Amino acid sequence: MKTKEDINLGHLPQHIAIIMDGNGRWAKEKGKFRIFGHKNGVKAVREVSEGCAELGVKYLTLYAFSTENWNRPKVEINALMALLVKTIKKETSTLMKNGIRLEAIGDKKTLPEDCRNELKEAIELTKENTKMTLILALSYSAKWDIVNATRDIVKRAIDGKIALKDVNENLINNTLTTHKYPHPELMIRTSGEYRISNFLLWEIAYSELYFTNVLWPDYRKEDLHEAILDYQKRERRFGKTSEQFI
Ligand code: FPP
Numbered sequence: 001m002k003t004k005e006d007i008n009l010g011h012l013p014q015h016i017a018i019i020m021d022g023n024g025r026w027a028k029e030k031g032k033f034r035i036f037g038h039k040n041g042v043k044a045v046r047e048v049s050e051g052c053a054e055l056g057v058k059y060l061t062l063y064a065f066s067t068e069n070w071n072r073p074k075v076e077i078n079a080l081m082a083l084l085v086k087t088i089k090k091e092t093s094t095l096m097k098n099g100i101r102l103e104a105i106g107d108k109k110t111l112p113e114d115c116r117n118e119l120k121e122a123i124e125l126t127k128e129n130t131k132m133t134l135i136l137a138l139s140y141s142a143k144w145d146i147v148n149a150t151r152d153i154v155k156r157a158i159d160g161k162i163a164l165k166d167v168n169e170n171l172i173n174n175t176l177t178t179h180k181y182p183h184p185e186l187m188i189r190t191s192g193e194y195r196i197s198n199f200l201l202w203e204i205a206y207s208e209l210y211f212t213n214v215l216w217p218d219y220r221k222e223d224l225h226e227a228i229l230d231y232q233k234r235e236r237r238f239g240k241t242s243e244q245f246i
Contacts, residue, residue, distance in 0.1 A: 004225045007055065011232055013185035015059035016052060016224075017207070019199055020044065022191030022215030029215075035079040040217035042087050046094075051221035053098050053132045055228070059181050060134050063199050067107065067141035081112050084138070088118045092125060099131030105177045106140030135181065142201035149175035178203055186231045188224075190216045208234050 023037030030036070045062060052060045065080060072080075088102075095102055102122045111119070119138070152175050156162045162171070173179060183203040189195070192213040196204065210227045212219075235242060 002226075002229050004055075004221070007225060007228055008232055009056060012055060012057055012228065013208075013231055014057065015061070015182050015184040015186075016057055016228075017061040017063070017184040017187045017200055017204070018048065019063045019187070019189040019197060020216040020219075021189060021193055023217055025191065026215040026217045034076055035083070037215075037217055038080055038083055042083070044216050044219040045087070046091070047220050048224050049100065049132075049134055050098065051224040053100060054221075058132055059184070060132065061105070061137060061181070061184065061200070062135070063137045063140070063197075065106070065138045065140070066198060067139060067144050068198065070110070070139070081115050085112075085115050085118045088122050092122045095122070095126050095129065095134070099129045100126065101129040101133045102126045102136070103133055103180075104136045104138050105145070106136075106138040107144060108139065110139045133181070137199065141198040142203075143198055145176050145178070146202060148177075172202070176202060183207065185236075186210060186227065188212070188227050190214050190219055206236070206238055208236065 020041060023041045024034040025037070026040065027034050027037030048062075049060060064084065069080075070077065092102075094100075102119075104119055104123065108116055108119070115138075119136075149172060153162070153167060153171065157164070157167075178200065183205070184200065184207050187196075187200070187204050187207045188210045190212055192211070194211055200207075208231050210230055212223060212227065214223050235245070237245070
């Protein structure tokens with residue numbers, strides 16, 4: 001079996017995006033409440049963050065709470081928000097120690113106040129870190145981002161700041177909340193589900209997709225290494241033919 005040592009550090013994805021899925025099922029298997037799964041998912045968050053930073057992956061985006069997750073039972077939403085606050089508070093020193101900058105994408109104004117404050121503080125504190133950027137997608141969905149970007153572009157057009165001819169791929173890209181980051185070369189989803197669930201739809205146009213049956217709370221560095229090794233075997237053609245790459 002191939003291991004971390006087999007990873008070609010010269011051919012790493014710069015940006016990995018992860019749909020962390022399976023917390024609820026993991027807890028159910030153990031006869032526990034869903035939040036037990038979320039709590040145990042924090043260990044996996046730590047593992048992948050550390051694993052990416054160790055290798056030299058520059059950006060890691062984690063889908064922590066989607067726009068659609070607001071439809072979950074109130075008790076689960078509250079517990080998840082409390083867990084986020086607690087985790088951010090607890091992990092800020094580790095982020096500093098590892099040179100990791102924390103950022104967030106999503107409709108932050110919909111988050112509870114303590115969550116917004118904790119997030120703001122951690123983002124401010126870690127903003128000079130350069131080893132890796134950890135982006136939490138919170139109250140995020142790709143369609144939300146695309147709708148907002150469209151509104152922004154239409155407003156600029158109405159105000160006479162841009163013309164129809166200015167609307168192109170670059171303009172849309174630069175209006176999305178993800179504009180600061182390179183598009184992920186690799187997207188991972190855990191728990192054996194084969195869906196994108198409204199995550200980074202624009203940005204994954206040419207991403208390699210990797211699905212694993214491992215439930216998120218069980219996800220470890222070795223699983224991340226396996227995904228990267230698989231990515232390194234793929235031929236990324238971007239619409240061209242294999243021969244054009246020889
Ligand atoms: C999906 O599993 C997971 C979530 C909606 C939340 C992810 C949150 C964490 C891992 C906790 C802390 C995160 C950070 C970034 C500090 P699910 O509930 O949909 O599982 P299921 O599909 O088995 O029901």
